[in-house]
Amino acid sequence: MIVVLRPKISKAQENAVLKEIRKLGYRPHIIRGVTRTVIGAIGDERTHQSLETLITWPQVESVMPVQKRYKLVSREGHPDGSTIPVLQHLIGGKKFHVMAGPCSVESETQLLRTAEAVRAAGATVLRGGAFKPRTSPYEFQGLGEKGLKLLAKARRATGLAVVTELLSETHAGLVAEYTDIIQIGARNSQNFQLLIAAARTGKPILLKRGLSMKIEEWLLAGEYVLSSGNCNLMFCERGIRTFETYTRNTLDLSTIPIIKQESHCPIVIDPSQGAGRADLVKAMCKGAVAMGADALLIEVHPNPAEAWSDGTQQLSLELFAQLMRELRPLILAAGRE
Ligand code: PEP
Numbered sequence: 084m085i086v087v088l089r090p091k092i093s094k095a096q097e098n099a100v101l102k103e104i105r106k107l108g109y110r111p112h113i114i115r116g117v118t119r120t121v122i123g124a125i126g127d128e129r130t131h132q133s134l135e136t137l138i139t140w141p142q143v144e145s146v147m148p149v150q151k152r153y154k155l156v157s158r159e160g161h162p163d164g165s166t167i168p169v170l171q172h173l174i175g176g177k178k179f180h181v182m183a184g185p186c187s188v189e190s191e192t193q194l195l196r197t198a199e200a201v202r203a204a205g206a207t208v209l210r211g212g213a214f215k216p217r218t219s220p221y222e223f224q225g226l227g228e229k230g231l232k233l234l235a236k237a238r239r240a241t242g243l244a245v246v247t248e249l250l251s252e253t254h255a256g257l258v259a260e261y262t263d264i265i266q267i268g269a270r271n272s273q274n275f276q277l278l279i280a281a282a283r284t285g286k287p288i289l290l291k292r293g294l295s296m297k298i299e300e301w302l303l304a305g306e307y308v309l310s311s312g313n314c315n316l317m318f319c320e321r322g323i324r325t326f327e328t329y330t331r332n333t334l335d336l337s338t339i340p341i342i343k344q345e346s347h348c349p350i351v352i353d354p355s356q357g358a359g360r361a362d363l364v365k366a367m368c369k370g371a372v373a374m375g376a377d378a379l380l381i382e383v384h385p386n387p388a389e390a391w392s393d394g395t396q397q398l399s400l401e402l403f404a405q406l407m408r409e410l411r412p413l414i415l416a417a418g419r420e
């Protein structure tokens with residue numbers, strides 16, 4: 084930590100700060116400037132009380148961390164981008180990936196029809212929620228294990244990889260048995276025990292950004308996955324809460340260059356939860372491809388008007404196929420395959 088002292092403080096005030104730094108187990112290193120004195124406090128914050136509270140002292144102007152708080156997800160120590168192995172695919176490499184499928188798994192016919200259609204259109208991963216985090220307890224909560232079994236069946240039938248959400252630590256083993264990627268949803272992205280349990284299954288993790296999560300908090304949530312021994316992490320931007328009501332969420336595409344700068348982990352964009360409106364999905368997908376996203380996560384349903392969840396934002400099979408055709412030249416123009 085760097086502790087900046089206010090100008091014109093007394094020697095006794097300076098000494099008091101030095102004494103406190105030593106008392107908390109850090110070694111102070113003093114740098115005297117023309118107007119201000121700066122103290123570098125050397126020590127490991129994980130095993131000592133934080134120095135942050137020094138900011139409440141009248142003689143202290145600011146207290147700043149020297150290093151980024153996230154280390155393992157950071158690009159600093161890992162300058163090349165990571166690629167995440169999912170079945171025979173690598174996400175984050177040259178090939179651009181599209182993950183598509185219904186918001187919720189509803190039935191075998193619905194899922195298999197969607198899976199066949201998205202595969203034919205060029206998707207490589209099938210999405211579908213079996214455990215659904217619904218705002219109201221009276222809404223469809225997902226088919227649970229039956230839904231997982233249907234996802235596994237669709238994987239066998241199409242060769243698509245599967246991504247599905249894990250809602251509870253108690254289901255970590257069960258979900259990992261059936262899926263190729265574990266999705267941690269926006270409502271749970273700072274549920275640290277869930278992140279650890281998911282990471283420990285060894286499956287790649289798709290970590291959604293929380294509804295009101297700052298990018299640093301998101302990176303730190305990702306740090307829980309890597310520090311639990313799982314280096315296969317993808318960040319997924321799905322829009323954040325703002326004052327805007329025109330869209331369900333505000334899809335923050337600035338996260339693409341920011342995550343690329345800050346982290347080596349791939350970035351996936353979910354324009355479906357982002358917009359909450361099917362008519363906006365295409366434009367947002369195009370923007371995401373052009374901005375350098377590694378993959379898209381898109382909700383697709385054979386009959387969106389009758390979907391059991393998120394009907395307004397799901398694309399029909401036809402609209403999805405058309406979107407994939409329109410994305411192809413953009414994917415090539417962005418230097419991807
Ligand atoms: C979903 O993907 O259907 C979903 C519930 O996502 P989020 O957690 O981003 O709301």
Ligand code: MN
Nearest residue numbers: 186356382393
């Ligand atoms: Mn959804």
